[in-house]
Amino acid sequence: MTKVIKTDRRLFAGRYDSLNEIREFVAEAAQEAQLDSQGVYAMQLAVDEACCNIIDHAYGGEDRGWIECQIDIRSDGLMVTLMDQGKSFDPQKVPPPQIGKPLKEVKPRGVGLYLIKKMVDKMEYRSLAGQGNVMRLFKRKR
Amino acid sequence: MEIKHSQFKRCDLVRLSGRLDSATAPILEEKLDEITEAGRFRLVLDLGEVDFISSKGWWVLINTQKKCKRFNRGEVLLVNVQPQIRDSLELVGMGKYFKIYDDVASAVGSF
Numbered sequence: 001m002t003k004v005i006k007t008d009r010r011l012f013a014g015r016y017d018s019l020n021e022i023r024e025f026v027a028e029a030a031q032e033a034q035l036d037s038q039g040v041y042a043m044q045l046a047v048d049e050a051c052c053n054i055i056d057h058a059y060g061g062e063d064r065g066w067i068e069c070q071i072d073i074r075s076d077g078l079m080v081t082l083m084d085q086g087k088s089f090d091p092q093k094v095p096p097p098q099i100g101k102p103l104k105e106v107k108p109r110g111v112g113l114y115l116i117k118k119m120v121d122k123m124e125y126r127s128l129a130g131q132g133n134v135m136r137l138f139k140r141k142r
Numbered sequence: 143m144e145i146k147h148s149q150f151k152r153c154d155l156v157r158l159s160g161r162l163d164s165a166t167a168p169i170l171e172e173k174l175d176e177i178t179e180a181g182r183f184r185l186v187l188d189l190g191e192v193d194f195i196s197s198k199g200w201w202v203l204i205n206t207q208k209k210c211k212r213f214n215r216g217e218v219l220l221v222n223v224q225p226q227i228r229d230s231l232e233l234v235g236m237g238k239y240f241k242i243y244d245d246v247a248s249a250v251g252s253f
Contacts, residue, residue: 016164049196111234
C-alpha cells in the first residue's frame with residue numbers, strides 16, 4: 001500500500017525568477033523520495049514547464065498571481081501538486097508539438113505540455129470552479 | 143547564466159554555464175542576436191556547464207539555428223550536452239536540428 005512519508009507546501013510568486021527556487025524545492029524532495037538522477041531532472045523539467053505555462057497562459061504574464069507547490073514524498077515516488085488561480089485550459093485541446101517538421105517550419109506550440117507528459121508517469125489536471133486549477137505530477141521511483 | 147564569447151577566424155565560440163530557463167533565455171537570446179546581427183552565422187555553443195534547459199531555452203537555440211542556416215550561411219553546433227538534457231531534446235524531436243560534438247576542438251575544426 002502506498003504511504004505518504006512527508007508532505008510540504010510552499011507559495012511562490014508567479015514570475016520567472018521563482019523557477020529556480022521551485023526546481024530546487026522539487027529536486028530536494030525528489031532526492032528524498034529516492035528518484036534516480038534522471039528522475040530528479042525529469043521532475044524538475046516537468047515542474048518548470050508546468051509553472052511556465054501557469055505564468056504565461058493561466059496568468060497571462062509575470063506577477064499576476066501565486067503558484068502553490070505541494071510535494072508528497074511517497075513510498076513509491078514523488079507527487080508534486082501545483083495550484084494557481086488563473087485561467088484554466090483543456091489539455092486535450094493543446095495540439096501536439098510538430099515533431100519531424102523541417103527546421104524552418106517548426107513552431108513552439110505544445111512542446112511544454114508534451115514534455116510534462118513524457119517526463120512523468122502520471123499527469124492530472126483539474127479546474128475547480130471558483131477555486132483555481134490543480135495539476136498533479138507523479139514520478140515513480142525505479 | 144554566464145556567457146563567454148570568443149571570436150575566431152572561421153567561427154564564434156559561446157560558452158554557457160548555469161541554467162537556461164524562462165528567466166535566463168532572454169539574456170542568451172540577446173547575446174546570440176548580437177552575434178548574428180554582426181553577420182556571424184557559424185556558432186559553436188559549449189553547453190558543458192549548463193545543468194538545466196527548459197523548452198524556452200531550446201527555442202532560443204532553434205530560432206538561432208533557423209537564422210544561421212538561412213541561405214546556407216552557417217550553422218549552430220552544440221558541444222558537451224549533458225545526458226539528461228540530451229534525452230529531453232531527443233524526446234521532443236528537436237535533436238535532429240543540431241549536430242552535437244563531444245569536444246570544442248572537433249566542432250570548431252568542422253567549419
